[in-house]
Amino acid sequence: MIDQLIEKIEKTGAPIVVGLDPNLCFIPKHIKEEAFECYGRTPKAVAEAFYRFNKEIIDEIYDIVPAVKPQIAMYEQYGYLGIEAYIKTVDYAKQKGLMVIGDIKRSDIASTAEAYANGHIGEIEIEGSRHTVFNHDAITLNPYLGVDSIEPYIENCRKLDKGLFILVRTSNPNSGEFQNLDVGGEKLCERVGRSVHQWGGVVIGKRGYSAIGAVVGATHPEDAKTLRKIMPNNFFLVPGYGAQGAKAEDLKDYFNKDGLGAIVNSSRGIIAAYKDERYKNRFTEEAFALASREAAAEMKKDLEKVWR
Secondary structure, three states: OHHHHHHHHHHHOOOEEEOOOOOHHHOOHHHHHHHHHHHOOOHHHHHHHHHHHHHHHHHHHOOOOOEEOOEOHHHHOOHHHHHHHHHHHHHHHHHOOOEEEEEEEEOOOHHHHHHHHHHHHOOEEEOOEEEOOOOOOEEEEOOOOOHHHOHHHHHHHHHHOOEEEEEEEOOOOOOHHHHOOEEOOEEHHHHHHHHHHHHHOOOEOOOOOEEEEEEEOOOOHHHHHHHHHHOOOEEEEEOOEOOOOEOHHHHOOOOOOOOOOEEEEEOHHHHOHHHOHHHHOOOOHHHHHHHHHHHHHHHHHHHHHHHO
């Protein structure tokens, strides 16, 4: 998985993952109205609108970025119909050649962790018949429960060439409440980073990077500098660029000297670009996906300041 991701980053010239985190306020009026006309103001209508919205964006960005990252909660809130839209989105992205990082942030132990692992980056077995449910290439995990909450996923990484991005230093404003706690002379996020580095040693790709990476928010560049030293060959999944305030200049220490080591996420900055003042006069609401393509292209150009 990690070698494929690196290959796609190099091919597109874009260390970018687009967060497919739809919200009804992002969906253009014409898509919502058509869905409501067919299905009423129901979860079914929202699920159909989300999938159409995602599909049109994927059609415009698949050739200029390597990956997408759907946030499962945005879909789960609409029940099984939302999950169906999520699965269809994942499958369509894969059909277009994109890699998919499922932003699921699961955390549990023993048989529950194994069930999550089988469903999201593994296979389920039904009396001798094996099936893939969520066609993710990688997923995000919360390590708060310790190593036994991570081990079942590592086994699937080994067997099926999948990847993990484990929460280490997140981009939200209050993340330091726990992540900056002193633990034996270092921050808790640094201690977690050491564990991620250790876990990652069992799944190293041909390019020297591990398939087990870390989520390190773009809003904490000083921590990123330390964490990069702790995790030199773990890929960083970097939220917080754009809408949360981080700029390309903040990201120079997230990348290694080889220009690799990080993939930067933008969600609403790309998928809701048509609402941004920079694009309103250039793209109609019906051309929302073209605005997303333009935003992704501009993000790519911006990141070239720090990763090449």
